[in-house]
Amino acid sequence: MLNTKEQISTQPPIAPYLIGLNEKQTIAVTHTEGPSIVIAGAGSGKTKVLTARIAHVLKENKATPNQILALTFTNKAAAEMRHRIEQVVGDQAKALWLGTFHSVFVKLLRREAAALGYPTYFSIYDSEDSKSLLKQLIKDLNLDDKVYRLNVVLGRISHAKNRLISPQSYAADALYQAEDMKMRMPRFSELYLRYVQYCSRAGAMDFDDLLVYMHKILYTHTELCKKYQQTFRYLFIDEFQDTNLVQYKIIQKLAEVHQNICVVGDDAQSIYAFRGADIQNILHFTRDYPHHQMVKLEQNYRSTQHIVDTANHIIQHNESQLKKTVWTDNTQGEPIQLVKAMSDLEESRMVVASILAQKRKHGLVYQDFVILYRTNNQSRNFEEALRKQNIPYRIVGGLSFYQRKEIKDFLAYLRFVVNPNDASSFKRIINLPKRGVGAVTLDKIFTLVHEKGETLWHVLSHLEQFLTGAAVVAIRRFVAFISSVADQLALKDAYTLASYVAKESGFLKELYEDKTIEGLTRYEHLQELLNSIKQFVDHAADTDPSLGSFLQEVSLITNGDQDNVGEDVVTLMTIHSVKGMEFNHVYLVGMEEELFPSAMMLGSKTDLEEERRLFYVAVTRARLKVIISYALSRYRFGKLSHTQPSRFLKEINLEPNALSVTATAPRALSAINRSDQTFGDLKVGSSVKHAHFGEGKVVQLVDTEDLYKAVVFFSSVGKKTLLLHYAKLELLPTR
């Protein structure tokens, strides 16, 4: 690009956001019209391109911010993107339609809820809500929960929804029916139907519904569809390889009029097939848009040569992949290191010891490190080891604040006020605090709802017509209370109403009176929640400060979103949640058969290939160094079991016993002293120049726990041992 000075002076000034882009990136950014697909290898500047492209559209006045729709998979990615666009275009960025698929669709569905027969502030059921609902339905139908396994059933429902198979068409489909028979679940269709009916009557949508109903709006409400097709002139889809059928159909429909759709993805990083993601969408895109422009970003700017090589090596073992050569001209860096531990406990200590040593040796900060694992429960040992060493850390994922029981309970209160047909929320709170309403009364109520075909709220507010007894009196009081709050919904903001409910419902008092340590924490959590509602209201200057709006927003928050960014802490998370991020040093732990690859994924080749892509994602997060660890034994289900090193290690020629890392914790990483050792570009035999001693030749490299040393033979003074952290050695070209 900017090759000579003459070029700069004769050409118009280049927009600041285009500076520093390579040739391919520039094409991807500036060809804004028509369908285009960007295949972006790991670390190839994907986000940079996507944000520059949006900025370009705005700067060239091709569209106003609210005519641009940009969809990501995580809130984090959306926030990051908005931030970076803001740096280029300023406040305009605020008006972009930019967010996760789910959060953007909630906003649209809220506007169009009436067309679907849903209340404006419909409830959103998270996976836990879905689970407990399904559990109840399985019970209601007298099905054996050992055959109709919760996770299996839920997964199947989710899968059907993501493939746009309604309960009716599911029941009519011979193939699905045959599968169900094989799995001894002949009544699955019925269960699916009931589940959908329940949600619709409760005015609730689960995560999949947000997509399914968005699809429904676009494909069955022509006028509404036209409106949005006209509105969105430019569409941007991040992590395209992880889209499923509904998502693809939605964006396809939205792009139908203007055809300005840009999808960015990397087939090598597709790790969500388990929730319906279909890499085939990349093929479908090229087929559905024959005039598309395709750009492949193959230069990696993130990682060292060693890391890029290893990553390429990993992915080569997969048969199904797009042709792509990721390369880098970064320095060679250090080889991937392997740590072997005797037990899971020792593994965690060794990793933590290694972090401390690396930090000291290179003058790093905690933020440089991430510990990645396959399953959330692996975090435990590492947390303890980190705590013991007083190392600050944060965990992303796992049990989030909003999944705590007291928080879910209170949110259920608020949800029921906003949507009094939400039966799940009702059941959750009717006896919080105790109101003497038992299972029998509840059963009667739900039978009535079912038989009369009335809404839950109708039955509750006319209960005297149907039932008598002490419970009825209690419910009448409860109903009166809920009504009194509901009357204020349009008048008062979320915070005012929430604190009112907390006090007047007796919920806060109940928590307050529990003086155990856990009770105290629960009380604090509730206060914390109320604070966050206050914040929500304060920040909702020109948006909707209502309780309904808060509840919908909060349903889509995941842990890690609101987390303390910028603090100097070690990060712990699953490989799935690290996607899209980068760290200087990556510790990939628990590299054992049946754990990674997971025992659940050994059954089929496609599953195994997804695990391998997961491995690829983990390794490519690192800028400088990857350290992989495994243990020879591990506690599973409270029992000690022996483990085998992962097959993936052999695939990248990291033989479990190749490196003589002593396995004694916590002073674990003893000196490695090998003739083929390299430190960056420095290796035995390298010619170097030292400020005092002049030219010399490296005869030995020593890697101790917290120091790098080099033994150099200088013609002037003979052998000297130098500490690489201090000594400034200049590498001379080899002759």
Added chain:
DNA sequence: CATGGCCTATTTTTT
């Protein structure tokens, strides 16, 4: 109707 103790299944990943 609520509580406490014992039993069992559970661990794949997330919006």
Added chain:
DNA sequence: ATAGGCCATG
């Protein structure tokens, strides 16, 4: 290891 379900008891 631990959470949730089931049963017996208050």
